[in-house]
Amino acid sequence: MSNRVAVVPGSFDPPTLGHLDIVRRAAALYDETHVLVVHNPDKEGMLPIALRMQLLEQAIAEAGITGRVIVGSWSVGLLVDYAQEVGAGVLVKGIRSQQDVAYETPMAVVNNHLAGVETVFLLADPANSVVSSSLVRQVASLGGDVSPYVPGAVSQYLKGATPSEF
Numbered sequence: 174m175s176n177r178v179a180v181v182p183g184s185f186d187p188p189t190l191g192h193l194d195i196v197r198r199a200a201a202l203y204d205e206t207h208v209l210v211v212h213n214p215d216k217e218g219m220l221p222i223a224l225r226m227q228l229l230e231q232a233i234a235e236a237g238i239t240g241r242v243i244v245g246s247w248s249v250g251l252l253v254d255y256a257q258e259v260g261a262g263v264l265v266k267g268i269r270s271q272q273d274v275a276y277e278t279p280m281a282v283v284n285n286h287l288a289g290v291e292t293v294f295l296l297a298d299p300a301n302s303v304v305s306s307s308l309v310r311q312v313a314s315l316g317g318d319v320s321p322y323v324p325g326a327v328s329q330y331l332k333g334a335t336p337s338e339f
């Protein structure tokens with residue numbers, strides 16, 4: 174396992190500017206960064222996984238994020254299985270609040286117990302402290318403008334989508 178390879182996992186449903194900032198910063202820290210769309214069976218989900226990946230790829234390209242960034246998906250087995258498969262010793266997560274710390278702590282501890290994988294927490298830019306995928310889903314589904322919170326590619330997609338697609 175290498176500490177030069179990192180995984181940035183999440184639901185990315187949809188990707189937000191907060192996610193993109195964490196991906197940009199992870200890509201600057203690690204030689205290879207896997208942005209991993211993880212299917213969470215506890216969450217019903219708005220966008221198909223393949224579309225989340227496509228929007229992430231577009232957003233990463235549009236943001237001019239440099240370095241080796243690979244967008245992937247994972248729906249079977251543990252997240253650390255994927256990390257081991259690609260030789261990643263680190264998971265990178267963004268932290269906006271104490272609530273995020275409380276949510277992330279058990280996962281970080283268990284992932285370390287399971288496979289020795291470390292979790293690196295990057296503090297979110299305060300500009301993104303209120304940005305979440307769930308808020309974006311809610312505002313978009315009620316016809317509100319989410320362009321301040323999401324990359325251009327996501328904003329464009331959501332503008333063209335009908336509420337039944339949310």
Ligand code: PNS
Nearest residue numbers: 182183184185211213251252253280283
């Ligand atoms: O964007 P989200 O929904 O907060 O991301 C949560 C995610 C996908 C990172 C989390 O659900 C996760 O790590 N899932 C992988 C399942 C797993 O490996 N669980 C056991 C160790 S915690």
